[in-house]
Amino acid sequence: xxxxxxxxxxxxxxxxxxxxxxxxxxxxxxxxxxxxxxxxxxxxxxxxxxxxxxxxxxxxxxxxxxxxxxxxxxxxxxxxxxxxxxxxxxxxxxxxxxxxxxxxxxxxxxxxxxxxxxxxxxxxxxxxxxxxxxxxxxxxxxxxxxxxxxxxxxxxxxxxxxxxxxxxxxxxxxxxxxxxxxxxxxxxxxxxxxxxxxxxxxxxxxxxxxxxxxxxxxxxxxxxxxxxxxxxxxxxxxxxxxxxxxxxxxxxxxxxxxxxxxxxxxxxxxxxxxxxxxxxxxxxxxxxxxxxxxxxxxxxxxxxxxxxxxxxxxxxxxxxxxxxx
Ligand code: CO
Ligand code: CO
Ligand code: CO
Numbered sequence: 001x002x003x004x005x006x007x008x009x010x011x012x013x014x015x016x017x018x019x020x021x022x023x024x025x026x027x028x029x030x031x032x033x034x035x036x037x038x039x040x041x042x043x044x045x046x047x048x049x050x051x052x053x054x055x056x057x058x059x060x061x062x063x064x065x066x067x068x069x070x071x072x073x074x075x076x077x078x079x080x081x082x083x084x085x086x087x088x089x090x091x092x093x094x095x096x097x098x099x100x101x102x103x104x105x106x107x108x109x110x111x112x113x114x115x116x117x118x119x120x121x122x123x124x125x126x127x128x129x130x131x132x133x134x135x136x137x138x139x140x141x142x143x144x145x146x147x148x149x150x151x152x153x154x155x156x157x158x159x160x161x162x163x164x165x166x167x168x169x170x171x172x173x174x175x176x177x178x179x180x181x182x183x184x185x186x187x188x189x190x191x192x193x194x195x196x197x198x199x200x201x202x203x204x205x206x207x208x209x210x211x212x213x214x215x216x217x218x219x220x221x222x223x224x225x226x227x228x229x230x231x232x233x234x235x236x237x238x239x240x241x242x243x244x245x246x247x248x249x250x251x252x253x254x255x256x257x258x259x260x261x262x263x264x265x266x267x268x269x270x271x272x273x274x275x276x277x278x279x280x281x282x283x284x285x286x287x288x289x290x291x292x293x294x295x296x297x298x299x300x301x302x303x304x305x306x307x308x309x310x311x312x313x314x315x316x317x318x319x320x321x322x323x324x325x
Contacts, residue, residue, distance in 0.1 A: 023138060024075070028145050028222035031071035031205055034136065042138045044077035049085045049129020053165050053280050054182055057096045061103025061128065062186040067208065067281035068130035069111050073193035074206040074284055076142035079111055079134035084118025087127035100128050111188055142196065144215075145222035147203040147287035151314040153227065154296060156192040156305050157184055157283025159212055159274060160240025162251050167243040177239030184237060185281040192284045192308065195299035199292050207282030211254045212311075213275045215285055217261055217320050223287070226317025231267035231324050234275060234311050244270045250278040264324040272324060283307070287314050 007029050016022040023042055024034035032046035048068040052060045065082075072079040084104070088097050108115055113132070164181040167173035189206060196204060203223055205215050212234065220227045255262075255276040264272050288296050293310060300308035315323075 046071035047131040057099035058103035061100035065104035065107035072134040077134040077136040086120035087123035147223035151287040158235035160237035162277040166246040221320040229312040
């Protein structure tokens with residue numbers, strides 16, 4: 001089962017009541033749904049929650065919030081308000097929940113987003129996340145379906161959080177490596193989104209559970225193009241390569257699902273696995289026209305997105321094919 005198998009089922013939901021106002025729905029596995037209110041304003045809506053990815057409850061809350069907000073940023077939207085989703089065990093100290101929500105609120109404040117409520121249920125396995133509502137001008141929506149041959153691909157965060165989090169869960173990760181991974185996961189994609197809006201791009205998505213290549217594949221398929229990914233240019237977190245043996249099952253499944261679309265001309269099987277590693281709160285992946293590349297990278301640097309890197313190109317070819325070069 002892959003994210004797109006799940007989406008196949010969900011897409012059988014009956015069509016929208018006001019289909020002309022549904023600007024982005026389930027068709028292309030986009031990051032958020034978008035509904036037009038009027039000619040100037042559309043609502044951007046998304047929800048994301050997951051089981052703890054790190055031991056520290058405050059960091060978990062920060063990461064869950066950064067991750068939930070990211071789907072609004074990936075559409076070029078401005079998040080406005082959010083609701084907590086809490087699953088919490090009866091026998092766990094409530095101060096832990098206070099830390100989780102406290103961490104999330106720190107990130108919401110940083111993003112200028114108001115927490116307006118939420119819902120909690122008792123559950124033996126803790127889960128936390130947020131439903132986020134934002135706005136976007138109906139003409140300024142960035143989807144995953146506009147990539148064109150000749151565009152450059154730009155990735156704004158290094159990869160490796162899947163393998164590092166798994167190593168950490170087994171108690172086998174270097175605390176310095178974990179600390180850096182937590183810092184990157186808790187970083188908002190807001191500045192990357194601002195740079196994107198300033199320069200304008202053809203397509204964007206964020207890199208999460210389907211891994212870099214999975215989300216790139218979604219973009220390629222929705223845009224009816226093929227991609228080239230330059231394996232030596234893809235930024236990795238310190239330690240990611242050392243922990244590739246901890247590759248989570250989900251990352252393996254990503255690789256398996258994509259196998260018929262991947263053509264590897266360079267790098268090892270392990271490298272390819274890291275490109276499929278399921279990310280938590282990963283960066284934005286953008287397709288930008290050639291003359292927009294330098295302005296985009298310089299806007300990123302100016303706004304503090306140090307790790308934004310060109311990682312490949314959009315080419316003509318069978319939709320969804322990804323060549324690793
Ligand atoms: Co997303
Ligand atoms: Co999401
Ligand atoms: Co309720």
